[in-house]
Amino acid sequence: MHNYLTIILLSLLSFSGFSQSKQTLEITDPYSTIKRIFDTYNEFQESTDSPSNLDSLRQSLKILETAQVSQKDLTLVINVWMYYTVTDFSTIEYTWNVLKAHKEKSIEAVKNRIKNKLNWESENGAPYSDLNELLKNLKAI
Secondary structure (H helix, E strand, O other): OOHHHHHHHHHHHHHHOEEEEEEEEEEOOOHHHHHHHHHHHHHHHOOOHHHHHHHHHHHHHHHHHOOOHHHHHHHHHHHHHHHOOOOOOHHHHHHHHHHHHHHHHHHHHHHHHHHHHOOOOOOOOHHHHHHHHHHHHHHHH
16 A cells, blocks of 8 residues: 555656655756645645645745746746745745846846736735835846
C-alpha cells in the first residue's frame, strides 16, 4: 500500500511541475508550480499554507529572477504579490525580487494589470490600489 501511495504522490507532484531527484523535489516548471499553489490558496481562502508549498513557491520565484519571463509570468507574480498573503511568509520580498530583476517588463506588466482591473476589485481599495505604488517603486530603481 505504501508503494502505491508513493507512486500516486510522485505522479501528482510530477504533473504539478515537480520532479524527484535524490529524495528532494526540484522545480521543473516554476510558472505551473506558482499557479497551482496560488490557485489552491485562493480557492480555499486560506491564511496559511503548507511548508512544502511555501518552499516550492520560494524556489519557483527564485528561479524566475534569472529565467526568461513573459508578461504572463509577470502577471502571475503581480497577482501573487497582491493576493497571496500567508501569515509569516514574505511574499512581497520574493515577488519584488522577480519584478526588480525584470524591471522594464515588470513596469509594462503592472501597467497592463492596472488597465485590466477585475470586476470585484476597487480602484480605491487594496490591493488593487497598491499597484500604483508598485509601479512608482519599479520606476524608481
